[in-house]
Amino acid sequence: MDYQWYPGHMTKARRMMEEDIRLVDLVIELTDARVPAAGRNPDIDAMAGGKARLILLNKADLADPAANEAWLAYFKRKGFNAALIDARKRDFVRTVEAEIQKACREKIERDLRRGIKNRPVRAMVAGIPNVGKSTFINSFAGKGAAKTGNKPGVTKGKQWIRLNKNVELLDTPGILWPKFDDPLVGRNLAAIGSIRDEILDMGELAVFLISFLIREYPGELEQRYQVSIPVCSGDALPAGEAAAFLKAAAIARKCLKKGGEPDLERAARLLMDDFRSGRLGRISLEKYPPGD
Numbered sequence: 075m076d077y078q079w080y081p082g083h084m085t086k087a088r089r090m091m092e093e094d095i096r097l098v099d100l101v102i103e104l105t106d107a108r109v110p111a112a113g114r115n116p117d118i119d120a121m122a123g124g125k126a127r128l129i130l131l132n133k134a135d136l137a138d139p140a141a142n143e144a145w146l147a148y149f150k151r152k153g154f155n156a157a158l159i160d161a162r163k164r165d166f167v168r169t170v171e172a173e174i175q176k177a178c179r180e181k182i183e184r185d186l187r188r189g190i191k192n193r194p195v196r197a198m199v200a201g202i203p204n205v206g207k208s209t210f211i212n213s214f215a216g217k218g219a220a221k222t223g224n225k226p227g228v229t230k231g232k233q234w235i236r237l238n239k240n241v242e243l244l245d246t247p248g249i250l251w252p253k254f255d256d257p258l259v260g261r262n263l264a265a266i267g268s269i270r271d272e273i274l275d276m277g278e279l280a281v282f283l284i285s286f287l288i289r290e291y292p293g294e295l296e297q298r299y300q301v302s303i304p305v306c307s308g309d310a311l312p313a314g315e316a317a318a319f320l321k322a323a324a325i326a327r328k329c330l331k332k333g334g335e336p337d338l339e340r341a342a343r344l345l346m347d348d349f350r351s352g353r354l355g356r357i358s359l360e361k362y363p364p365g366d
């Protein structure tokens with residue numbers, strides 16, 4: 075399966091992001107807690123050079139809690155300010171506000187030395203498609219947040235959302251493109267739904283996911299489908315066993331074609347849907363940060 079996917083509009087998105095980064099003090103980068111590394115575009119380090127940084131591991135509610143803690147510690151070890159969030163719920167606001175203050179401490183102190191008091195931190199949100207940028211901005215802004223228009227010296231047409239006296243957020247997020255020279259990264263991004271399903275072979279993707287789950291989360295699989303996992307060979311990703319499991323799951327779920335044959339395509343979609351919505355349980359595809 076070929077996961078390469080680089081639409082032309084990404085070039086425009088990059089240019090816009092480079093423009094927007096110049097206007098802010100802080101880049102809030104969202105990644106997906108189920109694939110914290112694959113969900114980032116490493117180019118952001120160069121693009122955001124010199125700006126304060128905050129990494130938010132979003133959709134933490136869908137990811138494995140132990141993996142969440144390991145990745146949070148990993149990013150902190152790397153010197154980033156970071157937090158785990160569920161962007162749909164506003165209860166992250168206090169944590170994120172505190173992280174913003176920490177990330178921008180230098181700027182705030184510099185302002186104070188120059189006699190500038192209460193100048194809000196200007197921030198922008200960035201991340202790959204579907205990672206939850208709009209959800210985050212809407213939750214963070216809440217109902218009461220005021221939109222402010224153009225400011226002197228700021229490119230025309232930019233809208234800022236005043237979150238409180240300390241923070242202003244650019245209301246359009248920066249779109250990063252997923253990067254996947256490594257086919258495993260591509261498959262992981264496809265599994266979480268970051269790549270349009272129309273260009274994917276769902277059967278193949280489901281077999282990939284089941285192979286991973288057989289190794290890492292067998293209990294969740296068996297419980298959800300009430301199908302026993304076939305005895306595994308020593309393969310890192312046991313594709314044969316995964317295909318057999320998909321067939322058995324199709325039968326158990328009555329995904330059958332007219333003649334009574336298992337409808338593997340339908341079963342595959344069902345399984346991917348179960349995974350993406352969290353019905354399979356809290357699962358991280360990148361379970362261990364590098365070095366752990």
Ligand code: G4P
Pocket residue numbers: 132133134135136159160161162201202203204205206207208209210
């Ligand atoms: P984007 O701007 O980065 O492209 O992403 P967007 O906010 O549109 O979010 C993409 C999908 O992810 C949405 O689901 C959204 O509800 C969901 N989502 C965002 N943050 C979280 C989170 O922390 N946890 C969970 N579980 N889901 C999250 P959708 O199915 O496309 O839309 P909807 O039916 O939920 O409205």
